Amino acid sequence: MKMKKLLKLMPFYKVTQPLSDITVQGISMDSRSTGPGDLFICIHGVEADGHEYVQEAEAKGAAVVMAEREVTTSLPVVIVNDTVRALAMAASIFYGFPSEHLRVIGVTGTNGKTTITYLLDEIFRNNNQRTGMIGTIQVSIAGKTYPVKNTTPDSLSLQRYFAEMRKAKVTTAIMEVSSHALDQGRVYGCDFDIAIFTNLTRDHLDYHDNFDDYLRAKSLLFAQLGNGYNKGRRKFAIINKDSEQAKRFIRSTSQSLLTYGIHSNADIMAKNITLGETGAAYILKTPKGEIAINSPLMGLFSIYNMLAAAGAAILSGIPLTVIKHAFEMTRGVRGRFEPVREGQEYGVVIDYAHTPDSLENALNTLSEFCKGSIYVVVGCGGDRDRSKRPYMADAAMNRADYVIFTTDNPRSEDPKQIFQDMTSHLSDPFELIEDREQAIEHALKRAKSGDMVLIAGKGHETYQEVNGVRHHFDDSEVAKMILKRMKERPS
Numbered sequence: 001m002k003m004k005k006l007l008k009l010m011p012f013y014k015v016t017q018p019l020s021d022i023t024v025q026g027i028s029m030d031s032r033s034t035g036p037g038d039l040f041i042c043i044h045g046v047e048a049d050g051h052e053y054v055q056e057a058e059a060k061g062a063a064v065v066m067a068e069r070e071v072t073t074s075l076p077v078v079i080v081n082d083t084v085r086a087l088a089m090a091a092s093i094f095y096g097f098p099s100e101h102l103r104v105i106g107v108t109g110t111n112g113k114t115t116i117t118y119l120l121d122e123i124f125r126n127n128n129q130r131t132g133m134i135g136t137i138q139v140s141i142a143g144k145t146y147p148v149k150n151t152t153p154d155s156l157s158l159q160r161y162f163a164e165m166r167k168a169k170v171t172t173a174i175m176e177v178s179s180h181a182l183d184q185g186r187v188y189g190c191d192f193d194i195a196i197f198t199n200l201t202r203d204h205l206d207y208h209d210n211f212d213d214y215l216r217a218k219s220l221l222f223a224q225l226g227n228g229y230n231k232g233r234r235k236f237a238i239i240n241k242d243s244e245q246a247k248r249f250i251r252s253t254s255q256s257l258l259t260y261g262i263h264s265n266a267d268i269m270a271k272n273i274t275l276g277e278t279g280a281a282y283i284l285k286t287p288k289g290e291i292a293i294n295s296p297l298m299g300l301f302s303i304y305n306m307l308a309a310a311g312a313a314i315l316s317g318i319p320l321t322v323i324k325h326a327f328e329m330t331r332g333v334r335g336r337f338e339p340v341r342e343g344q345e346y347g348v349v350i351d352y353a354h355t356p357d358s359l360e361n362a363l364n365t366l367s368e369f370c371k372g373s374i375y376v377v378v379g380c381g382g383d384r385d386r387s388k389r390p391y392m393a394d395a396a397m398n399r400a401d402y403v404i405f406t407t408d409n410p411r412s413e414d415p416k417q418i419f420q421d422m423t424s425h426l427s428d429p430f431e432l433i434e435d436r437e438q439a440i441e442h443a444l445k446r447a448k449s450g451d452m453v454l455i456a457g458k459g460h461e462t463y464q465e466v467n468g469v470r471h472h473f474d475d476s477e478v479a480k481m482i483l484k485r486m487k488e489r490p491s
Ligand SMILES: CC(=O)N[C@H]1[C@@H](OP(=O)(O)OP(=O)(O)OC[C@H]2O[C@@H](n3ccc(=O)[nH]c3=O)[C@H](O)[C@@H]2O)O[C@H](CO)[C@@H](O)[C@@H]1O[C@H](C)C(=O)N[C@@H](C)C(=O)N[C@H](CCC(=O)O)C(=O)O
Pocket: 029, 030, 031, 032, 042, 043, 044, 045, 046, 047, 048, 049, 050, 051, 053, 149, 150, 151, 152, 153, 154, 155, 178, 179, 180, 181, 184, 186
């Protein structure tokens, strides 16, 4: 693409030398992967500053540089006010505004994003539509999957994924939008059609200055709704009206609104709810009529996720019968309230609860039908929100009968410090077993018929990250192995 064409839509910029007729082969934001003929865009990040890597990019063959200030290079430099916005805009132009040609559904909130995207994927596929999904577990484009580093990718990768979706004849892109992504402009230039808000509770206060800053970042998805180039289509915000923060989110958008809830009077509601050990039954009440749902997904929080997904599906013209089929046939998401059954006499559940609210919800759900005692095995990640640690411990102590604290990706931190942060205020008894496998084994060996064991925090993860090294570790695999061993060699 001609550099001049790329710059056509950039409102303000200046160049250090004439661009003549430069053709850009690609866009790069990382000197390590810059290729010949690339436009290298310097991003001042959280850890590093791309302006310091211009020479490396030049050595790799970059043709032109975009920066926020003058940099030492023999290449022409395009100077803009904000390279983060410019990167998103350039990527969008380079790939032909792919998000305009897709129905894009974005899901934000502290908990439930991954689950809702998977539910939506099942609904759309049941309706014979091709989907693309971007989120915590992976990127999947018409069935082809890619591993991910982030829940929401940087704007350059995002636009590339959208372009690939178009090529694969995908009609709907369903993606998780994290608060980090919103704060770092990773979704600038992305033309969302539907934005969903799940809930907002304590998390990521290592990154955001305070809860209000976290809320402000999340609400950007709604404030930016309709800001894309395609102003023709009607945009919708889908908001959980039962959330304490619902009003703030509703106020942040000028687009059309659809609400959902259980306690508040909302557009989409669940009535006559029955929660049990095998799932949730309820009447789904919508502007398109009512339908009875009998889903294998457990817990009240799962109903909220289904209501949000139903809202987006209805706005996309999908019939209630298709939505019902998806909710009833779903096998759930890996590591989200996933039962482990190896013939043992008690229940074992793997769940990705890694915030105080989700841990509380998961334990509450178990306590609704557990006839015996509840065991929980849980830890807190290192190099992540330190302030949530005592609250995680409280959620475990308040709702479980036996608590075993253990490691969950200590990363560069000393696990002892993490335990100290979690437990220094506690007076009631708990156990502390640093080795996660031993902690799980301890719980599984003690549980009796009628008890429930919740192994929380890692869900689908297949690693334990210690000092920058990821060791293979899979809660589900470990629990199965221990249960099998116990069956073969009962003690
Ligand atoms: C703290 C944080 O959010 N960091 C994210 C951020 O990195 P950063 O700003 O520090 O950027 P950087 O990679 O150090 O460098 C800045 C620039 O210099 C360039 N560079 C750097 C080094 C070099 O040799 N050459 C070079 O050109 C980089 O390519 C980049 O353009 O931008 C990167 C690109 O988008 C992200 O991959 C990275 O996520 C890191 C890996 C991360 O762990 N982030 C977590 C906290 C996160 O974002 N989590 C949320 C989900 C949270 C949730 O569960 O809700 C997510 O969306 O994943």
